[in-house]
Amino acid sequence: MKILKRILLLLAVTLILVVIINYPKLNILSGFSAKSTSSSVFLANRTLAFTDSTDNNFSPVNLATDKVNLEEKYATSSALGLLTRKAVYREGLGSVLVTKDYDSSKQPLTPQRNRLENNKAYPYGNVTQRDTIFSEINYQQLNTAVNSLFKDVYETRAVLVIYKDQIIAEQYGEGFTKDSRILGWSMTKSIMSTIYGIMQHQGKINVQDKAPISEWQNDDRKEISIHNLLQMNSGLEWDENYDKISDVTKMLFLEKDMTVMQREKPLTGKINASWNYSSGTSNLLSGILRQELGSHQEYLDYWYRELIDKIGMNSMVIETDMTGNYVASSYAWATPRDWGKFGLLYLHKGNWDGDQVFAPEWTDYVVEPTPTSNGRYGAQFWLNAKSRFPDVPTSMYFADGYQGQRIYILPEQDLVIVRFGLKKFNENSFLKGILTAIE
Template sequence: MKWFKRILLLLILLIAVVVYLNYPKLNIISGYASKYMASSVTIGGHSPAYINQNDLKMPLIELATTEYSEDGASADVYGLLERKAIDRNGLGSVLVNADYKEDQNYLQPNRNKKFDSLPYPMGQLPPKDSLFPEIDYSKLEKAISLAFSNPEVQKTRTLLVLYKGHLIGEKYEEGFTKDTPILGWSMTKSILATCYGVLQNQGKINMDWPAPIAEWKDDERKEITLNHLLRMQSGLEWSEDYSGISDVTKMLFLDSDMTKAQRIKKAIAKPTEIWNYSSGTSNLLSGILRQQFRSHQEYLDFPYEALIDKIGAHSMIIEADLEGNYVGSSYAWANTRDWARFGQLYLNQGLWNGQQLFDKSWIDYIAKPTTNSNGTYGAHFWLNNGENYPDVPKDMYSMNGYQGQYVFIIPSKEMVIVRTGLAEPPAFNANEVLSGIVSAVE
């Protein structure tokens, strides 16, 4: 009997230790689940049942019990640490905390959703039926279908191909259409960078300017420029680990103001000495972008007025944190066709229906390899160093997001390829799919 009591006591102690060590993680888990549920219902248009059965079936995240009601989404893990996310018109969904006041007024961006008489992708009319003699259409169809050939592993949801500004192929899994908004995750970083390109073209900002951070003016961080931040080579401390409690998960699922997380970090190297991918840096840049405007309203309007609605990407929405800062690291949604518009804008070298939104030199800038990134990163865009995509033209660069969201831009082939889904390499063989599509054009 004594041995039984001792074993029982040890078991209780063991459970207590496990709970103690993992209790903070539950906050992140329930935060992720409730935030994702709220956005996927209100923006993505999916049912709560669909989200629970598909998107939230992930290690650890599936431990959460997640529900949706008119008041928003809520999640907890075994009844512990319930988190709630609500929708704010024009700003997307956001996790709330003890500081949130339900009667608090908030600004929202003004949108100008013009529906012109041009065919997609340059306008809102249906795409033209175009046949190119240099395209092997059966080979193209086979390559596109390859991305959907093993759905339980690849988990591809949508795929679209533009060639010379014409839609030549697209495919959607059940439950998704050309109108379904999809979370781009870190593809949002490239949207944020493009905002800087637009400001530069307007003569309002220079990438070599020191970052305008008051806390840095009296220490070594004063040497950090906007260029260093856009290239993730600031030398600032940051942990981008999604498997547990880290800088990035605390920022995304605990912080009311996500622009501060990277701002307060110390320098662990001089600028350019190391390359360290950081979502905190992107949200810091979102905060710096806000500083460029006289009012919060001007900041909220700018991405839509100067870029997003300008190219007709009317399905896009960038979600904001509780303090009204765009979450430039992670939270832009758009349908597949609108994601492709951004690729086409870059193929057009910043020119859209006669208006130069950013200078041609901006493409050379964002596609220039960053020191110490092994040729894989430019300025908030990813590059093809020949290792991950050995059978794809070397000049390809891309917008990349968690779980395999991509906008691939291939200038030498005049192609834009968009793929969205719930799995990334190696589960989804991007090189094989891309090379199959590219090789269909002689």
């Protein structure tokens, strides 16, 4: 009997130790699942079953058990029954992971939107385009290239090809249509960068100025410019690793205010000579925008008034953290056609149907290669300057999101290509196929 008690005690102690050691992992695991579930069900209007079988169906996230409350609009996720996280949906702000002290009765500020509708055809409105046949396009080859990404169910969710402002190919995976909101993940960084371009065009900010961070004024970080932050070349410490507990996973799934972590990091590299991809930097930049725009309400409104609704991306919602900051690193949702409008804005160097949203020079700025990035990165956009994709023009640049969310902008070809999915793919082969069909 004593031996049995000792064995049971040993097992109990072992279990407690396992839980303690893995608690942070379980916290992040259940946090990812709760946030993903809430956004998918309440913002993207998918079912819980669909979400669990697709977005949350990868290890170790699939170890969590998800539930939704459709009336009160929240989701909970339990990691092995040991730890439960909750994410709440707020109209206009999307979903957010909350802590136990979250007060659901307190109404947060929300962006005031003006979703203009007109009778113009896409992209300057949402009326169906007239059929246009281009003699230079081999449509059979084009369809073959697009179809190549839909061989596996759920691998690709949407592909949209826009040539000379005309949709020439559009295809959706099972469960998705032209009206489906899809998460852009890190493509949100490119949206945030564009807000800086608009503010610079309006004379509200100069990206070459030193970053207005009071905590940096008594050490070497005071020399970091907004430009360095936009190029992710500040020299600040940051660990962007999604396979373990790292700076980025702690920020996204544990922090109430996501603008703080990067601000508190020390210099570990040389300013303007230490490119290091950092989602924390993007959220720090979001916090600077809130500071510079003067009030929380103006910060919330500005992104929509001056960019998103101005070019008719009416489906877009950028989610905020618990303290009301736009999560500029990761959380913008929109339909593929609205994401396509964003690509076209850059293709036309900031001109939208006669309105200059940002200066043409801003387009040149975002594609200027960041020092020490080996030609791969600009100002919150990715580049092909060093032929990362050998069969694609070096002038091509793109917004890039987790799991292969992409907006490719090809200025020489007058072409924008949008792709959404759950898996990475052979980008060079796909793009080559489309280019071959057009050229």
